[in-house]
Amino acid sequence: MITRVIVKKATYRDSISLMKISNTISKLPGIAQAAVVMGTELNRRVLSEAGFAGAAIGRAASVDMIVAIEAKDAMSLVTASTEVDRLLSPGERPAGEKAPPASLEEALEVLPDANLAVISVPGQFAKREAMQALARGLNVFLFSSNVSREEEVELKRRAKDKGLLLMGPDCGTSIINHKVLGFGNAIRAGTIGLVSASGTGAQEVTTLIHKAGLGISQAIGTGGGDLSEQVGGITTIQGIELLEADDQTDVIVLISKPPAPSTMRKVLEVARRCRKPVLVNFLGGYVSPRLLGKLRAANTLDDAAGLACELAGGKRRAPADTLPEATISTAFAENKKLAKSQKYLRGLFAGGTLCYESQSVLRPLLGDVYSNAPINSDYKILGEAPSKKHACIDMGAEEFVEGRAHPMMDFGLRNLRILQEARDPETAVILIDVELGYGSNADPAGQLVPVIQKAKRLAEKAGRNLPFVASVVGTEGDFQGLARQEKALSDAGALISPSNAQATKVSALITSGGSIEAKIREGPN
Amino acid sequence: MPKKSKEEKTILSQKLRVVSIGISTFADDLRSQGVEVVGVDWKPPAGGDVEMSRLLERLGS
Amino acid sequence: MSAQIPKSIPVASVGFTAYSRLAGSGTGSVVGVYDRAINMVLPRGLVCLVAEEVERGPINMTVRLPAGRPSLSSLGLQIGDKVRVHHLTLELGHGHRASFGSAKIYSPGQRPKLDLLEKDEIAANLQAMRSVVLGRGNMGGLGGLMALLLPGAEGPAAVKLNMFASAALFGMASLEQAFHSEDARLLGEAIRGLIGLGPGLTPSADDMLAGLVLMCMIYSKEAGHLRRASELVARTTVAEAHGRTTIISEEYLGQAALGRGNERALRLCEALLTGGRESVARETKRVLAIGATSGTDTVLGISLGLMFCTGGRSGLARRDSG
Numbered sequence: 011m012i013t014r015v016i017v018k019k020a021t022y023r024d025s026i027s028l029m030k031i032s033n034t035i036s037k038l039p040g041i042a043q044a045a046v047v048m049g050t051e052l053n054r055r056v057l058s059e060a061g062f063a064g065a066a067i068g069r070a071a072s073v074d075m076i077v078a079i080e081a082k083d084a085m086s087l088v089t090a091s092t093e094v095d096r097l098l099s100p101g102e103r104p105a106g107e108k109a110p111p112a113s114l115e116e117a118l119e120v121l122p123d124a125n126l127a128v129i130s131v132p133g134q135f136a137k138r139e140a141m142q143a144l145a146r147g148l149n150v151f152l153f154s155s156n157v158s159r160e161e162e163v164e165l166k167r168r169a170k171d172k173g174l175l176l177m178g179p180d181c182g183t184s185i186i187n188h189k190v191l192g193f194g195n196a197i198r199a200g201t202i203g204l205v206s207a208s209g210t211g212a213q214e215v216t217t218l219i220h221k222a223g224l225g226i227s228q229a230i231g232t233g234g235g236d237l238s239e240q241v242g243g244i245t246t247i248q249g250i251e252l253l254e255a256d257d258q259t260d261v262i263v264l265i266s267k268p269p270a271p272s273t274m275r276k277v278l279e280v281a282r283r284c285r286k287p288v289l290v291n292f293l294g295g296y297v298s299p300r301l302l303g304k305l306r307a308a309n310t311l312d313d314a315a316g317l318a319c320e321l322a323g324g325k326r327r328a329p330a331d332t333l334p335e336a337t338i339s340t341a342f343a344e345n346k347k348l349a350k351s352q353k354y355l356r357g358l359f360a361g362g363t364l365c366y367e368s369q370s371v372l373r374p375l376l377g378d379v380y381s382n383a384p385i386n387s388d389y390k391i392l393g394e395a396p397s398k399k400h401a402c403i404d405m406g407a408e409e410f411v412e413g414r415a416h417p418m419m420d421f422g423l424r425n426l427r428i429l430q431e432a433r434d435p436e437t438a439v440i441l442i443d444v445e446l447g448y449g450s451n452a453d454p455a456g457q458l459v460p461v462i463q464k465a466k467r468l469a470e471k472a473g474r475n476l477p478f479v480a481s482v483v484g485t486e487g488d489f490q491g492l493a494r495q496e497k498a499l500s501d502a503g504a505l506i507s508p509s510n511a512q513a514t515k516v517s518a519l520i521t522s523g524g525s526i527e528a529k530i531r532e533g534p535n
Numbered sequence: 536m537p538k539k540s541k542e543e544k545t546i547l548s549q550k551l552r553v554v555s556i557g558i559s560t561f562a563d564d565l566r567s568q569g570v571e572v573v574g575v576d577w578k579p580p581a582g583g584d585v586e587m588s589r590l591l592e593r594l595g596s
Numbered sequence: 597m598s599a600q601i602p603k604s605i606p607v608a609s610v611g612f613t614a615y616s617r618l619a620g621s622g623t624g625s626v627v628g629v630y631d632r633a634i635n636m637v638l639p640r641g642l643v644c645l646v647a648e649e650v651e652r653g654p655i656n657m658t659v660r661l662p663a664g665r666p667s668l669s670s671l672g673l674q675i676g677d678k679v680r681v682h683h684l685t686l687e688l689g690h691g692h693r694a695s696f697g698s699a700k701i702y703s704p705g706q707r708p709k710l711d712l713l714e715k716d717e718i719a720a721n722l723q724a725m726r727s728v729v730l731g732r733g734n735m736g737g738l739g740g741l742m743a744l745l746l747p748g749a750e751g752p753a754a755v756k757l758n759m760f761a762s763a764a765l766f767g768m769a770s771l772e773q774a775f776h777s778e779d780a781r782l783l784g785e786a787i788r789g790l791i792g793l794g795p796g797l798t799p800s801a802d803d804m805l806a807g808l809v810l811m812c813m814i815y816s817k818e819a820g821h822l823r824r825a826s827e828l829v830a831r832t833t834v835a836e837a838h839g840r841t842t843i844i845s846e847e848y849l850g851q852a853a854l855g856r857g858n859e860r861a862l863r864l865c866e867a868l869l870t871g872g873r874e875s876v877a878r879e880t881k882r883v884l885a886i887g888a889t890s891g892t893d894t895v896l897g898i899s900l901g902l903m904f905c906t907g908g909r910s911g912l913a914r915r916d917s918g
Contacts, residue, residue: 111573111574111575111576112576112578114556114575116575117574117575121552121554121571123552125549125551125552126546126552127554128553128561129556130555130557131557131577149546154557173545174546187546187550187551189568190568191561191565192561228547252545255545256547256548448564449564
């Protein structure tokens with residue numbers, strides 16, 4: 011028998027990992043025993059008495075780790091020692107885990123019947139990876155952005171030829187077979203199927219459907235560029251056809267910003283041929299009755315959720331089109347408390363689609379609003395510039411996200427912006443969206459509450475009352491805890507609305523009070 | 536509607552078996568939902584680190 | 597994505613000792629970095645930042661990590677790195693910080709005096725605990741001594757002991773003798789023969805002693821007797837541990853000597869003294885889940901401590917006395 015003692019400093023391994031390492035080494039061929047212990051006096055003595063020789067033992071201190079190996083022969087000892095060094099070197103994974111595959115090919119050796127590739131590499135490499143995945147017969151969820159339209163077309167044509175689905179590029183959310191890909195929430199299984207070019211839009215609609223007691227069969231993300239003229243809705247059309255043929259799906263819902271005219275025609279033609287009811291929501295974009303035919307249309311996401319539930323045979327229990335009386339009263343009360351200078355609504359959004367929807371909802375109420383991602387290009391302002399008049403800012407836009415994480419995860423910039431708006435004497439109300447679920451911050455309310463409180467104090471010191479309105483996109487199954495999040499925000503003084511459209515209307519009412527009451531009461535535009 | 540030449544199973548009727556290429560957190564989230572995932576320790580073919588770090592930052596890595 | 601640790605790390609709880617060590621301003625050093633724990637030494641002592649699913653305890657700051665269970669080593673900290681604390685915020689470097697001003701302070705709290713069970717009920721609880729340990733304990737440390745030292749209904753068992761457990765036998769026998777005779781010199785000798793022995797970042801025998809000391813301190817407080825004996829063991833253990841073992845081990849022994857422990861160990865002690873067999877089994881399983889061998893070694897110590905306090909004699913003593 012030969013023995014060797016290795017003394018290591020600073021191993022960064024916890025006891026469980028060390029035990030695994032010790033067990034792994036013990037099981038190597040030719041190894042009689044192996045022990046991994048701290049270099050305390052007693053351990054050193056025990057090891058010495060057990061025959062583990064070596065000056066190294068004597069030099070070890072309590073803070074050092076000793077690996078003691080007893081082997082049958084020199085060869086086994088050398089092999090074991092090398093393995094120990096490898097397992098204990100920084101960055102190595104604990105004993106028992108092999109190095110992960112470095113390519114799709116290697117991954118397919120481990121999982122030969124893989125059927126989906128989730129790709130999130132930088133845009134310039136995305137096409138290559140996606141093509142390889144398609145070539146191997148995998149469907150693709152392509153989160154990567156900065157992929158050119160040409161590349162997108164090429165990828166989607168290839169996918170279609172092979173009968174595969176390519177969700178993306180720039181696709182943030184899909185729910186396939188009740189598993190969330192990317193950002194998304196815990197949603198009940200049901201019979202409503204979505205095809206969505208918008209991630210946050212899909213999140214809002216699915217969570218509202220869930221809250222109404224119904225569920226979804228699939229939510230197929232198509233990526234933000236699918237309905238452009240160049241791409242022509244390839245994935246959207248595929249999605250519609252898949253859902254039409256899917257046994258679980260009874261209702262089909264399309265969600266996106268207004269498509270390019272030629273694409274809209276193509277897509278609606280396919281939709282009209284479905285036997286199943288199809289509902290389209292282009293976020294306020296106009297659809298001619300001729301193109302619509304028997305298809306249903308909703309202008310807001312909550313309306314879409316409600317209508318979808320109705321079509322799926324449920325009672326229409328999603329948020330009403332008009333605001334409840336109690337909410338209107340509350341809004342009026344807040345309006346009365348505003349100082350003379352407070353004239354404008356300020357929406358600060360993590361979800362770009364919600365920013366868009368709010369603008370669309372506000373148009374008939376307050377007119378066009380300024381935005382860094384405006385519906386009306388005359389109302390464009392730079393994201394970094396201070397808000398002007400009524401403004402809805404997309405905090406997930408490129409100028410904010412450069413070098414930082416997305417605002418659903420990192421609240422830093424939005425929090426600063428909240429304080430900025432609070433200091434502005436013209437701010438009447440601050441409107442925010444909060445997303446829960448996979449991909450989002452572990453505790454959004456925890457991030458926002460101190461800032462809301464500080465903002466209110468700032469305004470108060472200057473003699474102003476500053477209301478906050480928030481909608482929380484989430485379900486009770488999300489790990490952040492929907493009830494907890496809403497309560498924390500509510501306790502901090504934010505008014506919670508069940509949907510973004512409602513929150514927007516409440517905010518408009520707070521801002522303008524009686525002058526728009528009639529429009530609010532009229533209901534959906 | 537395009538004709539289906541044969542009864543092909545689409546992804547909608549299959550149990551998901553995923554290869555995740557890129558940011559590891561996507562794989563983690565899928566694993567926590569009980570999905571079989573193999574993560575690929577992706578590195579750019581040659582250079583391209585600037586882009587990668589931008590994307591990583593965008594996701595909060 | 598959700599499995600990245602955010603820059604502002606949400607703090608779920610702060611142990612009362614940790615809080616007093618963190619309040620005020622100061623600079624500390626990282627002394628250990630692991631998947632679920634980061635240990636740092638601040639001017640007033642050791643504080644452990646741990647993932648929430650690791651338990652709460654007097655020197656623990658538990659943090660809520662996102663779904664996906666990212667490793668705390670992904671924070672990029674190295675041993676020797678400096679951390680700074682000020683205004684109730686711990687700055688960990690690389691932009692990470694943990695604000696604990698509004699976190700819940702964990703403190704076992706002033707519970708009303710416990711209604712201790714009768715001796716035979718406690719003995720039954722010890723048997724319940726023993727069964728669980730023999731069934732699912734990790735025998736890599738001193739766990740093998742359980743069957744030997746805590747006799748079951750079938751009488752003392754013949755067990756195969758690993759080299760550490762064998763080495764511990766003499767110290768354990770002396771310990772038992774010294775406890776009952778309140779012999780300080782013998783006690784010191786016994787403990788010197790145990791401190792630092794065994795595998796684990798906290799050596800097995802240290803975990804065992806921590807469990808034993810904790811149980812004795814709690815028992816003597818609740819039962820109102822054996823205070824002197826318990827305090828003697830506690831003091832001696834702390835004195836002998838100094839400089840002979842790892843920092844974190846020393847810290848735990850110090851806490852145990854004050855009757856303080858992490859949440860699970862405390863609940864187990866309480867269950868043994870006042871609860872039924874089901875709660876004992878349940879709490880034992882929870883302690884066994886700690887670390888690799890730590891849980892098992894701690895339970896061993898708790899069982900021995902309780903046995904000493906309730907007048908039991910271990911398999912060793914019986915053997916010695918023939």
